[in-house]
Amino acid sequence: MNIHILSLKQQPEPQRHKDTKKILAFLCIFVSLWLYFLTSAVAFAQESSPVNGGWPAGIEYTVRPGDTLLSVSLEIGLDLEQMACLISRSFAWEQPLVVGQKLTVPAAPFLCHKVQPGESLTAIAASYGVTPQSIAADPWNLNGGDEYIYYLRIPLVIPQPPSVADNSLLRLPGGTGGELSAPVSQPLPANWPYGSGHLAWPVYGWITQGYQPGHSGIDVGAWAGTPVTAADRGVVIRAGWSDIGYGNFVIIDHKIDYITLYAHLSDIFVSEGQVVGQGQLLGTVGSTGNSTGPHLHFEIRDFGQRVDPLTILGQ
Numbered sequence: 001m002n003i004h005i006l007s008l009k010q011q012p013e014p015q016r017h018k019d020t021k022k023i024l025a026f027l028c029i030f031v032s033l034w035l036y037f038l039t040s041a042v043a044f045a046q047e048s049s050p051v052n053g054g055w056p057a058g059i060e061y062t063v064r065p066g067d068t069l070l071s072v073s074l075e076i077g078l079d080l081e082q083m084a085c086l087i088s089r090s091f092a093w094e095q096p097l098v099v100g101q102k103l104t105v106p107a108a109p110f111l112c113h114k115v116q117p118g119e120s121l122t123a124i125a126a127s128y129g130v131t132p133q134s135i136a137a138d139p140w141n142l143n144g145g146d147e148y149i150y151y152l153r154i155p156l157v158i159p160q161p162p163s164v165a166d167n168s169l170l171r172l173p174g175g176t177g178g179e180l181s182a183p184v185s186q187p188l189p190a191n192w193p194y195g196s197g198h199l200a201w202p203v204y205g206w207i208t209q210g211y212q213p214g215h216s217g218i219d220v221g222a223w224a225g226t227p228v229t230a231a232d233r234g235v236v237i238r239a240g241w242s243d244i245g246y247g248n249f250v251i252i253d254h255k256i257d258y259i260t261l262y263a264h265l266s267d268i269f270v271s272e273g274q275v276v277g278q279g280q281l282l283g284t285v286g287s288t289g290n291s292t293g294p295h296l297h298f299e300i301r302d303f304g305q306r307v308d309p310l311t312i313l314g315q
């Protein structure tokens with residue numbers, strides 16, 4: 001009786017094993033095929049044609065037909081608000097650009113101030129924390145000073161980062177000898193917009209296209225939805241949609257010559273004017289704009305000029 005019951009119980013087992021094996025085999029094939037298609041799709045992810053072409057050798061830009069203030073500012077890596085001080089002291093937003101005009105980006109960083117009627121140079125200088133002499137020292141500010149509407153270049157003052165105490169030997173008043181002070185490092189203020197100059201990789205992935213003539217950055221293939229993070233601390237100066245192929249993109253000004261650009265994002269989690277820290281989430285990898293598959297198009301501009309990110313990243 002017992003043997004009979006056992007045999008009855010045991011008989012269906014081999015059949016179940018066979019079914020399990022079939023299901024496992026099917027799952028293995030399915031998962032392998034799925035991974036193959038995904039990796040091959042991502043491995044070739046890049047722009048379907050180069051974004052924006054090459055870059056002129058210097059930092060002098062000649063206005064071309066079809067240029068807009070925004071497209072030129074992005075191309076040369078300046079904030080939109082700075083453009084007036086690159087074009088004309090009597091700049092007018094209604095007719096900002098003249099085809100053929102040469103725009104030369106000055107060597108020193110600056111802010112651009114629209115002078116209001118009745119404003120004095122002293123008051124303007126005081127509002128930016130600089131001296132009137134430093135404003136007058138820029139020859140651009142001295143041209144056409146009798147114009148009613150005019151823009152002044154304000155030299156950008158780079159404040160020193162908060163001091164970090166070193167391990168110096170301190171002699172304390174009344175003490176008998178030296179005592180070693182503990183190293184004290186102060187955290188950076190939340191609104192500190194200046195980068196460290198050490199740029200970190202903005203995404204985990206693999207390079208599908210390098211920096212070359214006609215391709216102004218690197219393409220990093222990655223799964224759609226992979227986090228994209230800020231390469232360094234800075235201010236978000238653009239966050240939104242690009243009409244020239246970048247799709248959803250973010251530009252960060254690190255205020256130390258560097259500007260970084262992150263393109264083809266599926267989602268953007270930051271907004272213009274926001275200060276972001278190094279490694280802070282900006283958005284997610286996508287394939288928006290001029291793109292053949294999920295990847296990050298990443299550019300670095302060193303004082304307005306595009307450079308090969310691979311020569312700078314991780315240094």
Ligand SMILES: [Zn+2]
Pocket residue numbers: 046047051209215217218219296297298
């Ligand atoms: Zn690209």
